[in-house]
Amino acid sequence: MxxxxxxxxxxxxxxxxxxxxxxxxxxxxxxxxxxxxxxxxxxxxxxxxxxxxxxxxxxxxxxxxxxxxxxxxxxxxxxxxxxxxxxxxxxxxxxxxxxxxxxxxxxxxxxxxxxxxxxxxxxxxxxxxxxxxxxxxxxxxxxxxxxxxxxxxxxxxxADNPSVPLTLPSRRNSEPESDNRSAWTRVPPIFPLIFNSLSDFGWSMLKSTLVEDDQTPIRSGDEGVEYRPITISTMTFSLDRIKHMKEKLGLTTNDVITGIIFLGTRLCMQEISHGSSKANSTALVLLNTRMIRAYKSVKEMVEPDSESPWGNRFAFLHVSIPKFKDPKSSDPLEFVWEAHKIIKRKRSSLGVYLTSRLLEIVKELRGPEAVARYIHGTLRNSSMTVSNVIGPVQKVAFVNHPLKGLYYMTVGVPQNLTLTIVNYMGELRVTAGIEKGFLDPEKFKSCMKNAFEMMLKAVDELPPRKTSI
Missing domain, CATH: 3.30.559.10 (Chloramphenicol acetyltransferase-like domain)
Structure with a gap:
């Protein structure tokens, strides 16, 4: 060199x-x-x-x-x-x-x-x-x-006009807060905030060190999973239909997507092993910790005081995958409501901040390798990771090559199952990274598509939402 x-x-x-x-x-x-x-x-x-x-x-x-x-x-x-x-x-x-x-x-x-x-x-x-x-x-x-x-x-x-700048996509809140709300009502009550923060922080520590998920059809619990061959398979869903579900439920797009993934995962687990529908399984949902909701140019990202800095600015949210209360008559919408409730509560607590401070202390006392072992334990003790990025809205070309689609996968993590999500041109691409020979990718995809149809049917059967005048 x-x-x-x-x-x-x-x-x-x-x-x-x-x-x-x-x-x-x-x-x-x-x-x-x-x-x-x-x-x-x-x-x-x-x-x-x-x-x-x-x-x-x-x-x-x-x-x-x-x-x-x-x-x-x-x-x-x-x-x-x-x-x-x-x-x-x-x-x-x-x-x-x-x-x-x-x-x-x-x-x-x-x-x-x-x-x-x-x-x-x-x-x-x-x-x-x-x-x-x-x-x-x-x-x-x-x-x-x-x-x-x-x-x-x-x-x-x-792709239609390379001379026109590409519109940088952004994520918008599904239901903006009303300007009529007082500032006081926007501040979370102090005691629930303290309780939730300490609870999330303590649970995160236990899940990263002592408490493992159950062994199930999506988690073997073996050492060295990250060094084994994987199969990367993708499935596509209509973003318009997901937005339809979002608007009918009054939630966010991410709530709906997460609910579908959780339902599909439980369906797959139950199909392979009926008892696993009650197993303790946790998903690590990646949270972007930047205080913005839209992409910035690379030039803006690398500026010293950028509000959207380049680098790794993410955290893990431990989200328990909901269980079937009654497999024969379980309401698929329970998975959406449960995912929404857990993620909203964890986002509004200080658990992520406290965990970040803990890692800084561990780094200072024992070095970065000790923190890497802690993160490895966080991944290994859970059942899967779910990450989501916003893709291009318009049809794009890469070096004059028009793109029909795109997807990504995080590799080298000690898990048997990893899921990633990206949207492109009105379609949502869900990609599953699965250890070869451990879980049948076609079975998993079939269960995920079944979950999507079940969720869509349940939403369509709901009465129209009442809107305030």
Whole structure:
């Protein structure tokens, strides 16, 4: 390596995610409608990608004091560019299997620490969903979903008119607070706040150290799950139908999505093992801790005092997956209401802040490796992780390649099941990362689609909501 001048301290979270205990990456798949042009992609990497953020041209090194730094290096993009070769002339379903195995392979391959922590792969064979696929693998220490999606959005152009800037998507509250409410009513009562905060903080500590979820069809409890092959499968839902459910229930889009995921997961568990419908299972729902609800440009993100800073700004919410009270007559809407109630309460407590302070203390006393072990325990003791990012609203093109769809997956986590969600052009793409041979992906997808239909039917049977005059 040839080092260049300048270095930047690695954030604490960046150190935790690239340690001897954890090595977490994000794989993003862009489904192209046209064949990939290698020359254009390599030019993009040199002229655009490397200029987005210095971390894409940096390696993580340890200085003389034992602190980790991002150190700039000369980058040869060809060392990060991969084009796998497979037999030609096969059917799209055959290439689906080749793509799945290839994604599993790169998910397990560790990053060389002597090079910047990113790769780009081009899968040039037609699958059921695309003519070809562009695959980014980026280490999670480079940034979280918000940062990396923001970087991707800066590289995309409108497919209908590349000269027109892409509209940066945002998430809006489903029901804004009325201006007539007094300031006092907006402040949560102090005693419930204290109780909920201490309760959430204590439960989070127990779940990260002593209390494990039950062994179920979605959680084996084995050590070393993060080193095993995975299957990455996707399913698509209509965003308009989800918004219809949201408006009929008076909740948020995330409430509805989470409720569908919880119901589908329980249906799958019960179908495989009837007793698991009563098992104690916890989902870690990722929370973006930035105080904004819309993407900013990359230039704004990297400013010193940015309100939406680049990096890893997220926290885990421990959310118990609701159980079937009566499997034969259980109301599917219970899963939406329960998810809404738990997440709303946890969002309004200080449990996340107290946990963050605890990790800072552990880092100061015992170092970042001890915190990484704590986070590893948090992941391992739960049953699954659910993360959600906002995708492009308009049809977009990546380096003149119109995209039919996109999805992503977090890999390297000690869980048998990981779920991610992204929207694109009015569709919601839910992606499941499942340990191969542990849980049947087709069965899981079938149960998830069944949950969606059950939820939609239950919502349509509700009487119209009463609106205040």
């Amino acid at each position: 040839e080092f260049m001048e300048g270095s930047e301290p690695v954030s604490p979270t960046g150190q935790y995610l690239n340690s001897s205990v954890l090595c977490v990456s994000i794989i993003t798949v862009l489904e192209s409608e046209v064949p990939i042009n290698d020359v254009h992609i390599i030019s993009f990497l040199k002229d655009v990608f490397l200029t987005i953020n210095p971390r894409f041209s940096s390696v993580m090194v340890t200085d003389g004091k034992g602190d980790k730094q991002w150190k700039r290096v000369e980058v040869k993009v060809e060392d990060h560019f991969n084009v796998p070769i497979f037999p030609v002339g096969l059917s799209p379903t055959s290439y689906d299997e080749y793509l799945d195995n290839y994604l599993s392979k790169i998910a397990m391959d560790p990053f060389p620490q002597s090079k910047p922590l990113w790769e780009l792969h081009v899968f040039k064979y037609p699958t059921s969903n695309a003519t070809s696929n562009i695959i980014f693998k980026l280490h999670h220490s480079l940034g979280d979903g918000y940062s990396l999606m923001g970087a991707l959005l800066s590289c995309l152009r409108r």
